[in-house]
Amino acid sequence: MEVEEVERLPRLSRVAVCGGTHGNELSGVYLVRELLKVKKKKKKEEEDEDGGAMSVLLVLSNPRAMQQCLRYIDTDLNRCFTHACLIGPTLDKTPYEMRRARELNAMLGPKGSAGAMDLICDLHNTTANMGLSLITYSDHDWICMHIFRHLQRQIPDTPVRYIHYDVTSKESYSLDSVGKHGFAMEVGPQPHGVVRSNIYTTMKSGVQYMLDWVHFFNSGVIFDGGFMDVFTVVKHIDYPRDGETHNITAAIHPQLQDRDFCLLRPGDPLFQTFSGETLRYTGSEPLYPFFINESAYYEKGIALCLARKRRVKIPSVREYL
Amino acid sequence: MEHVFFPPLSRVAVCGGTHGNELTGVYMVREMQKQTMDKDGPVSVTAVLANPPAVDACRRYIDTDLNRCFTDALLSAPLTDSSPYELRRAHELNAQFGPKGSKEAVDLLCDLHNTTANMGLSLILYSLDWITLHICKYLQSKISSPVRVIQLNIPISEVYSLEAVGKHGLAIEIGPQPHGVVRADIYNMMKKAVDLTLEWLQKFNTGSIFEGGEVEAFTFAKSIDYPRDPTTGEITAAIHPQLQDNDFKLLQPGDPVFMSFSRETVKYEGEPLYPFFVNECAYYEKKIAFHLAQRKNLSIPTISVKRD
Numbered sequence: 001m002e003v004e005e006v007e008r009l010p011r012l013s014r015v016a017v018c019g020g021t022h023g024n025e026l027s028g029v030y031l032v033r034e035l036l037k038v039k040k041k042k043k044k045e046e047e048d049e050d051g052g053a054m055s056v057l058l059v060l061s062n063p064r065a066m067q068q069c070l071r072y073i074d075t076d077l078n079r080c081f082t083h084a085c086l087i088g089p090t091l092d093k094t095p096y097e098m099r100r101a102r103e104l105n106a107m108l109g110p111k112g113s114a115g116a117m118d119l120i121c122d123l124h125n126t127t128a129n130m131g132l133s134l135i136t137y138s139d140h141d142w143i144c145m146h147i148f149r150h151l152q153r154q155i156p157d158t159p160v161r162y163i164h165y166d167v168t169s170k171e172s173y174s175l176d177s178v179g180k181h182g183f184a185m186e187v188g189p190q191p192h193g194v195v196r197s198n199i200y201t202t203m204k205s206g207v208q209y210m211l212d213w214v215h216f217f218n219s220g221v222i223f224d225g226g227f228m229d230v231f232t233v234v235k236h237i238d239y240p241r242d243g244e245t246h247n248i249t250a251a252i253h254p255q256l257q258d259r260d261f262c263l264l265r266p267g268d269p270l271f272q273t274f275s276g277e278t279l280r281y282t283g284s285e286p287l288y289p290f291f292i293n294e295s296a297y298y299e300k301g302i303a304l305c306l307a308r309k310r311r312v313k314i315p316s317v318r319e320y321l
Numbered sequence: 322m323e324h325v326f327f328p329p330l331s332r333v334a335v336c337g338g339t340h341g342n343e344l345t346g347v348y349m350v351r352e353m354q355k356q357t358m359d360k361d362g363p364v365s366v367t368a369v370l371a372n373p374p375a376v377d378a379c380r381r382y383i384d385t386d387l388n389r390c391f392t393d394a395l396l397s398a399p400l401t402d403s404s405p406y407e408l409r410r411a412h413e414l415n416a417q418f419g420p421k422g423s424k425e426a427v428d429l430l431c432d433l434h435n436t437t438a439n440m441g442l443s444l445i446l447y448s449l450d451w452i453t454l455h456i457c458k459y460l461q462s463k464i465s466s467p468v469r470v471i472q473l474n475i476p477i478s479e480v481y482s483l484e485a486v487g488k489h490g491l492a493i494e495i496g497p498q499p500h501g502v503v504r505a506d507i508y509n510m511m512k513k514a515v516d517l518t519l520e521w522l523q524k525f526n527t528g529s530i531f532e533g534g535e536v537e538a539f540t541f542a543k544s545i546d547y548p549r550d551p552t553t554g555e556i557t558a559a560i561h562p563q564l565q566d567n568d569f570k571l572l573q574p575g576d577p578v579f580m581s582f583s584r585e586t587v588k589y590e591g592e593p594l595y596p597f598f599v600n601e602c603a604y605y606e607k608k609i610a611f612h613l614a615q616r617k618n619l620s621i622p623t624i625s626v627k628r629d
């Protein structure tokens with residue numbers, strides 16, 4: 001029997017769970033509020049059962065946007081965590097979310113330093129039919145990848161996928177990049193400003209199983225390696241637009257709508273114009289679409305994102321003693 | 322019932338973007354504005370974006386819900402410097418397509434909406450109007466998926482929505498679609514509904530006789546709010562999974578309606594009724610989790626155009 005090397009990684013003693021980074025993505029808002037209520041109640045009753053092995057910080061990232069049930073007040077908070085944005089000067093005219101990003105960086109980071117949170121899980125919803133997706137910047141962060149595998153096994157009735165944006169640490173722009181390890185937990189489909197019970201339950205399970213995994217990891221459990229599918233982002237496609245007004249002139253085609261992670265081949269229908277014409281995918285490579293028809297991406301010029309899928313081998317891991 | 326005659330319906334308004342983030346109507350109206358309107362002969366159709374600044378911002382409204390500004394009282398009250406944008410816009414639309422209640426008003430005003438609720442194609446009326454009820458009957462006969470008729474029994478003076486400005490008015494509500502999103506399947510359904518409405522008008526004006534009969538309708542009974550925290554006012558539960566997406570399925574006493582964030586089930590107490598607008602995003606702030614309706618059969622007479 002071949003004995004494989006076990007990768008030893010430092011304990012994850014400080015974990016943050018963040019909701020309301022986009023103020024109208026409501027599952028995370030209500031989940032973090034619920035977890036805060038439970039924590040408050042528990043504190044009155046007993047000490048943390050772990051005996052201090054893991055602390056969980058619960059954060060509502062963008063309270064002003066939450067209050068107005070908007071994605072953001074001035075600018076998208078989840079694009080404010082690049083190195084350049086974080087170190088810039090704070091002036092009177094600095095947008096609210098830039099200031100807030102710097103506060104969160106001080107609280108959960110600083111990004112890139114030894115004092116940063118071991119793990120940040122940032123909760124999001126999407127109008128796209130993406131099930132539960134973990135979105136990260138790495139295809140070799142074994143912590144995130146083992147958590148993904150654990151979720152996939154524990155939540156069999158919801159599709160669970162791992163999405164990788166190939167972006168350097170300096171250029172990574174989202175809240176989860178502040179931690180030593182981090183990912184966004186994206187659950188959909190859910191309209192923004194709405195809370196669906198089934199989506200809330202999926203997210204609640206996702207967070208619970210993630211915390212369970214961290215607890216087991218910290219207790220010395222060895223997690224066996226194996227293989228998993230990783231979707232690495234290649235590009236995105238915008239809607240066709242009117243040259244003058246910039247208004248979109250087509251919607252996602254009915255045959256593509258809701259078919260996130262179903263292979264899109266050259267020649268497959270992509271858009272249906274408002275005058276009834278079909279526009280087809282003209283790329284040369286078959287790719288996997290996701291974030292199909294995400295409401296917040298219209299203004300970012302994204303109708304869908306496209307990824308390559310590949311099988312990745314992950315090593316066994318255990319806590320570094 | 323006796324055969325009823327109506328004068329020709331020659332002026333029609335189709336409005337979209339009354340709520341700026343309900344996108345199907347926005348794109349329908351833009352598409353209609355691109356095409357020439359004279360193809361329908363005796364019917365002149367004006368397609369208009371009701372709330373352009375809200376459309377530009379992709380928000381439901383700027384200051385206040387435009388579709389609550391059309392009561393007689395609000396339309397007749399004088400505007401001041403501090404009047405909300407939508408109130409001013411309501412006065413403009415009333416001047417353009419009304420005035421409400423007068424003989425100058427357009428013959429039919431059709432207002433296009435979307436909902437996050439699983440309501441399919443629903444047609445909303447305010448009274449027993451034979452014209453709009455016949456349009457509903459026609460759509461039901463031509464569209465294979467369910468077309469529901471919702472009737473809110475409010476006296477015309479108190480009707481607050483845009484379509485009340487026309488002599489006859491109809492709101493076409495299609496869901497589920499997230500606000501700020503346009504789905505092709507929903508767009509196609511809206512286009513079909515509008516095309517069939519214009520087709521009915523064409524037939525009516527050229528002398529077709531529309532046989533009377535019965536139309537099943539859901540008449541508004543009451544609304545139920547979410548359970549809320551008494552201090553913060555925040556909701557403490559979501560629509561229960563067994564009610565979610567089950568608009569127009571009979572709700573019986575004892576059926577689950579809410580599931581709290583701590584996993585407790587809240588059950589329905591009341592007479593058996595039909596829920597609709599279940600989990601409509603824009604209604605959280607109006608303190609409505611869902612509406613409840615009775616189901617009845619409305620008798621409508623045979624109608625045709627009055628020939629001079």
